[in-house]
Amino acid sequence: MMGAGKTRVGRETAQMMGVPFKDADIEIEHEIGMSIPEYFSRYGEPEFRRVESEVIADTLRGFGGIFALGGGAPMTPSVQRTLHEYMDQGGRVVYLQADPAEAMERANRGGGRPMLAGDANERWRTLFRQRDPVFDRIANVHVRTHGSTPQMAARKLMNMIDERVVHVDVVAADSYNVRIGEGALNHLAAVLGSGVARVALIHTQPVQRHSDKARALLRQAGYDVHDIVVPDAEAGKTVAVANGVWERLGVEGFTRSDAIVGVGGGAATDLAGFIAATWMRGVRYVNCPTSLLAMVDASTGGKTGVNTTAGKNLVGSFYTPAGVLADLTTLVSLPNDIFVEGLGEVAKSGFIRDPQILRILENHADELRGFDGATFLGSGLEDVAAELIERTVRVKAYHVSADLKEAGLREFLNYGHTLAHAIEKIEHFRWRHGNAVAVGCMYAAELAHLLGYIDQDLVDYHRSLLSSLGLPISWNGGSFDEVLSLMHRDKKARGNKLRFVVLDGEPGHMVHLDDPPADAVEEAFRRIRR
Numbered sequence: 001m002m003g004a005g006k007t008r009v010g011r012e013t014a015q016m017m018g019v020p021f022k023d024a025d026i027e028i029e030h031e032i033g034m035s036i037p038e039y040f041s042r043y044g045e046p047e048f049r050r051v052e053s054e055v056i057a058d059t060l061r062g063f064g065g066i067f068a069l070g071g072g073a074p075m076t077p078s079v080q081r082t083l084h085e086y087m088d089q090g091g092r093v094v095y096l097q098a099d100p101a102e103a104m105e106r107a108n109r110g111g112g113r114p115m116l117a118g119d120a121n122e123r124w125r126t127l128f129r130q131r132d133p134v135f136d137r138i139a140n141v142h143v144r145t146h147g148s149t150p151q152m153a154a155r156k157l158m159n160m161i162d163e164r165v166v167h168v169d170v171v172a173a174d175s176y177n178v179r180i181g182e183g184a185l186n187h188l189a190a191v192l193g194s195g196v197a198r199v200a201l202i203h204t205q206p207v208q209r210h211s212d213k214a215r216a217l218l219r220q221a222g223y224d225v226h227d228i229v230v231p232d233a234e235a236g237k238t239v240a241v242a243n244g245v246w247e248r249l250g251v252e253g254f255t256r257s258d259a260i261v262g263v264g265g266g267a268a269t270d271l272a273g274f275i276a277a278t279w280m281r282g283v284r285y286v287n288c289p290t291s292l293l294a295m296v297d298a299s300t301g302g303k304t305g306v307n308t309t310a311g312k313n314l315v316g317s318f319y320t321p322a323g324v325l326a327d328l329t330t331l332v333s334l335p336n337d338i339f340v341e342g343l344g345e346v347a348k349s350g351f352i353r354d355p356q357i358l359r360i361l362e363n364h365a366d367e368l369r370g371f372d373g374a375t376f377l378g379s380g381l382e383d384v385a386a387e388l389i390e391r392t393v394r395v396k397a398y399h400v401s402a403d404l405k406e407a408g409l410r411e412f413l414n415y416g417h418t419l420a421h422a423i424e425k426i427e428h429f430r431w432r433h434g435n436a437v438a439v440g441c442m443y444a445a446e447l448a449h450l451l452g453y454i455d456q457d458l459v460d461y462h463r464s465l466l467s468s469l470g471l472p473i474s475w476n477g478g479s480f481d482e483v484l485s486l487m488h489r490d491k492k493a494r495g496n497k498l499r500f501v502v503l504d505g506e507p508g509h510m511v512h513l514d515d516p517p518a519d520a521v522e523e524a525f526r527r528i529r530r
């Protein structure tokens with residue numbers, strides 16, 4: 001909107017990012033050879049919009065910087081088309097959302113704006129009512145600058161345009177974006193949208209500072225926020241905890257148009273998604289993962305659920321979120337062992353689909369294993385982690401987009417999980433999920449080798465890569481019989497036949513392994529014992 005601070009904040013942001021800045025008004029005046037008010041009064045608005053549209057299209061072609069548009073520009077259909085094409089090529093279109101009262105006051109300062117001729121305040125309000133829904137729809141980045149200095153707004157904007165976005169296009173469900181970057185949480189209100197009144201903010205105690213931030217953002221945006229603290233980690237993934245949350249939602253009057261926001265590790269986002277899937281048979285939800293594992297895997301894809309006494313994730317549903325906000329600033333408080341655990345799922349994704357992930361892990365194993373939240377932001381490791389998160393989420397998106405309900409392709413994401421879930425259950429969920437997955441991948445590699453799918457070198461590669469990251473590669477608990485009985489409860493099993501997913505030849509090539517010979521299943525188990 002006029003007065004939102006596009007030029008000031010845009011210029012400031014460009015300076016912080018070390019990129020050029022252009023202002024549409026200056027480019028247009030250069031093109032027409034006179035001031036905009038003069039051109040407007042001589043030739044009228046339609047002619048001005050035509051020139052403006054051409055200047056915008058020309059400027060955006062090949063321009064790598066920040067370009068401040070005039071407030072009316074995005075209302076022109078040809079400009080909208082140009083902006084869509086720009087976004088399709090990876091461009092960011094930012095809606096700078098200033099406090100309306102402040103923006104109106106700034107816009108009227110000094111006068112001279114042709115669009116505000118007459119009663120300037122009333123005219124500004126009318127334009128705002130017309131433009132706000134259009135800007136909201138067109139932009140792919142929404143930055144609220146209420147109460148911010150231009151420098152603060154610029155920093156926020158920089159973080160938001162710097163972020164990585166993975167689009168998850170799901171067959172038979174709404175598509176959504178996974179946003180990865182410092183400040184990704186700032187998108188929360190935009191992702192929830194305006195149809196929601198009450199928000200249940202579900203989180204665990206160790207991530208209180210991050211849920212406080214989410215709550216502040218939600219309150220600022222006018223939502224009625226209900227804080228729901230659930231037991232930490234797997235203790236929160238039970239039907240008893242879910243029942244407690246359903247009770248709260250009932251008492252607090254949550255309706256179908258209200259929403260859930262899950263903040264925390266994978267256990268919290270699995271539970272929050274499950275609540276969203278079941279409350280009134282489905283309400284909107286947004287995941288805000290705060291652990292590496294939740295960022296790369298648990299928060300995306302719509303597998304929601306709880307454990308039962310019989311095993312891991314046995315009750316749940318496939319229910320996709322409205323969006324995922326992986327805010328890298330939340331990793332500052334993540335303990336080292338929980339970061340390292342997350343690398344188990346990252347490596348898994350490298351094995352099943354994206355060998356470049358494996359190379360990045362190899363090249364940065366020492367830094368990754370030594371993760372320290374206190375020095376993470378702004379370090380070289382942050383770029384490495386952001387790249388790994390984006391790549392791993394892309395692997396996830398590839399599988400869930402085509403096969404949301406896990407009829408076949410999606411099962412490849414379950415590499416290593418047949419044994420992993422048995423380990424977690426036998427260990428009473430004291431073993432971390434990502435660690436169990438690392439051992440499970442080792443087991444799947446041994447099994448694939450025994451059956452002639454992969455050579456010994458690839459088994460050895462699993463062992464050396466996973467251990468270089470600080471992940472476990474063997475497990476000594478439980479007996480084979482216990483493990484076998486639990487593996488029969490794995491969701492890939494069919495009837496009384498086991499079903500695994502294994503590598504075929506090399507990383508990136510996966511096959512299903514139905515009903516493998518019993519002696520190989522046992523021998524592979526023997527090989528992962530210390």
Ligand SMILES: NC(=O)c1ccc[n+]([C@@H]2O[C@H](COP(=O)([O-])OP(=O)(O)OC[C@H]3O[C@@H](n4cnc5c(N)ncnc54)[C@H](O)[C@@H]3O)[C@@H](O)[C@H]2O)c1
Nearest residue numbers: 206233265266267290291293294297298303330333334433
């Ligand atoms: N739905 C899926 O597709 C999917 C995929 C993978 C894993 N999962 C599930 O995810 C869970 C594992 O997730 P996880 O590894 O995040 O475990 P978790 O949720 O148990 O979190 C681990 C610990 O880290 C804490 N924590 C998280 N973020 C923190 C932060 N920023 N600062 C300080 N502490 C923080 C948590 O409170 C918890 O104590 C398992 O239940 C697993 O089954 C689900």
Ligand SMILES: O=C(O)C(=O)C[C@@H](O)[C@H](O)[C@H](O)COP(=O)(O)O
Nearest residue numbers: 297301303312313410413414417491
């Ligand atoms: O998204 C999937 O599909 C996966 O299998 C991802 C796994 O990494 C994840 O641990 C998932 O929760 C396992 O699901 P389950 O169906 O085996 O319980």
